Amino acid sequence: QVQLVESGGGLVEPGGSLKLSCAASGTILNTNLMAWYRQEPGKQRELVASVNSGGYIVYAESAKGRFTISRDTVANTVYLQLNALKPEDTAVYYCNVEVKYRQYNGIKRGAFWGQGTQVTVSS
Numbered sequence: 001q002v003q004l005v006e007s008g009g010g011l012v013e014p015g016g017s018l019k020l021s022c023a024a025s026g027t028i029l030n031t032n033l034m035a036w037y038r039q040e041p042g043k044q045r046e047l048v049a050s051v052n053s054g055g056y057i058v059y060a061e062s063a064k065g066r067f068t069i070s071r072d073t074v075a076n077t078v079y080l081q082l083n084a085l086k087p088e089d090t091a092v093y094y095c096n097v098e099v100k101y102r103q104y105n106g107i108k109r110g111a112f113w114g115q116g117t118q119v120t121v122s123s
Contacts, residue, residue: 002026002101002112009093009117016121017083022095022114024076029107032098034071034078038091038119045094049080062089085121092116 008020024031035050049069051057057069068081078095095114100107 002028002099004095004097004112004114006095006114006117009119011120012085013123014086014121016085018119020080020093020117022078024097024099027102028076029100029102031076035096036069036080037094037096040091087121090119090121092118
C-alpha cells in the first residue's frame with residue numbers, strides 16, 4: 001500500500017531551524033496535495049502549509065515568512081523548512097499526502113498520514 005515516513009524533528013533553541021522530511025513509498029502512481037499539520041497536546045490538529053501538484057502553496061498565518069514547504073515529486077517527498085522557531089511552534093508535526101496508487105484490485109486514491117515527528121522549541 002502506501003507508507004509515509006517522517007524525519008527531522010528535534011529539540012532546538014528559540015530562533016533556531018529544523019528541516020522536516022516526509023517520504024512516501026509503496027505502489028504510488030502520483031501524488032497530489034502534500035501538506036504539513038501540527039498538533040499540540042489537548043488541541044486540534046491544524047494545517048501549517050500545503051503544496052499541490054501544480055506548485056500552489058498555502059501557509060497558515062503563523063507560518064508565513066518563517067516556514068517553507070517544498071516537494072520533490074520524483075522522490076514523492078515533501079519538506080518543511082522551519083526557521084526563526086518560537087516556543088509556540090512546539091508540537092507534533094504530521095505530513096499528509098494525497099496519492100493515486102495501485103492495489104491488487106485496481107487503482108485507488110487516498111490520503112495518508114505520517115507517524116508524526118516532535119518539534120520542541122525551548123531554551
